[in-house]
Amino acid sequence: MFNKVKIAVDAMGGENSPKKILDGIKISLKKNNDCFFYLYGNSEIISKHINGDKSLLDNCEIIDAKGEIQDNESPLKAAKRGKDSSMWKVIESQKENKSDISLSAGNTGALLVISRLVLNTIKGINKPALAALWPNNKDMNVVLDLGANIECDEKNLTDFACMGAALSKSLFNKNTPKVALLNVGLEEIKGNDVLKKTFQILKESKVKDFEFCGYIEGNQMMDGNIDVIITDGFTGNIALKTAEGTANFIAKNFKKSLSKLSLLLSYSSLKKFKEKLDPRKYNGAIFLGLESAVVKSHGSTDAVGFAHSIDVCRKIVHAKLIEKIKSHLITVDD
């Protein structure tokens, strides 16, 4: 067990928990038997669902936590009253070095607030950011911030660039990830003051950990030419949700246009399309900038999606992401 990745799991967070959590762990264990899971939550309910399964019994330890954070609870209220919750205990287990990384499918806002309350930020970073995986024509890339920080300055965006590059290396083995700033045009004079200042800092930093490629526009995010896309949390959240809405709209309208026979004839290739763009594969947003990474699984994903977020945890710990972030940081004068 001592060589295994120790993951603190919120067994009660998200829809269909703890069943989907346990099924996700089983899928993960079959594929990579290199993790050990600390399951936080109602021990009676969890035990009942484990139901004597040997792989789970061998690779999990249950830690009783009776409190629960609701999905629709306000983050601040949840943080205030939730010290006995499975989510809080999960984050605390990192503080105590019991686990290497935390994973929850519960209330995102509460998870961010509790993580910030319990864990220290990495020295030199003021604001942690939420990063997500974004599909593109070649494979997938990283985008941050997705909503943790509504307002950001040039120091924050520079930190996001360094953290995003470290994440891209950790997850995709990119040696020198290409980093760009999301903007409304490609010319140096485009955008607001914060973007222009960040552009100058990154351009002049002569950083070797990643390649700064200037600005990128919204319609190029899926081209696959950039590995790490940097934006403030407001813009990132709007972009992510607009992309989700558009993808659903187009796919629905396209499918509606096909005859039943056509759908049948293309069954296997449409399955491939669905597999390629399966949102479960992109499951696992990563909260970066704290002394330990916190991974957020989508609340409505299933066991397969949850297994993908376990894989994100594995890769992050194996790649020593936190060390990478520390060594990548660029000093910005306040």
Place this chain on the structure above:
Amino acid sequence: MFNKVKIAVDAMGGENSPKKILDGIKISLKKNNDCFFYLYGNSEIISKHINGDKSLLDNCEIIDAKGEIQDNESPLKAAKRGKDSSMWKVIESQKENKSDISLSAGNTGALLVISRLVLNTIKGINKPALAALWPNNKDMNVVLDLGANIECDEKNLTDFACMGAALSKSLFNKNTPKVALLNVGLEEIKGNDVLKKTFQILKESKVKDFEFCGYIEGNQMMDGNIDVIITDGFTGNIALKTAEGTANFIAKNFKKSLSKLSLLLSYSSLKKFKEKLDPRKYNGAIFLGLESAVVKSHGSTDAVGFAHSIDVCRKIVHAKLIEKIKSHLITVDD
């Protein structure tokens, strides 16, 4: 001619001009013979392309303007040296009350800058905004600002709401358009200070010209429940381009997944899909807030797309959009 809508047209702007401009006018004249066109540009080239066509000769007047603004020219440079350009002359013709509305498929940035230099803003409006048509599950809606103003305050966003509502009434005959602010969540406490202040102003204004529906998130923009979506130009530009990129990405991947036989079998229904989402139908961004509206056609659209933007011009003039905007404005204390 005196009862006709008088449109000042930049005959030289955009790809394949003036051919596509003239072909677009011909399409429009066949459908609605209620416009007269002042064509600004190189008179020899335009005459050659008109080539004796009777419908064009009857409904157009050529005004020679030898200068041209290039598509890749910086807007400020173009405005500085472009006083003899077809684009400048088009805008000037509104100043002189020669025409009711202006239409160009040329350089967007230059068009915005020249329009602001030549035309006055409507009294009470500080910043004009660029509005576009956005497809949704029911029909289409209006989104603004799409990039004219990188930074906006609560007064600007409130003006955008009033102008957008007037546009929605003019184009879609909506009696009481539903208006919402684009944000990262639906709760009143979400978003930045400017959004929260705008929310309060619109909530308390008891306006009767439109219904204020609070916030909307990026993934709901295509649901078709909101007629007018308000955002600053930075966020709006990112959202628009992200939606474009996502739509292309999904449609391309989906189509690639279909067998040739399936595509053949569904030929006619796929044609319907393409027709429904044909970007030419959404062609025509509207620059709002000046004493006269300026319509921007996409530079790369064809004659059919250009005819759609003529239709936008017609509807705006018939509906007396500028009067509607004036009567809709909400006073915001500075």
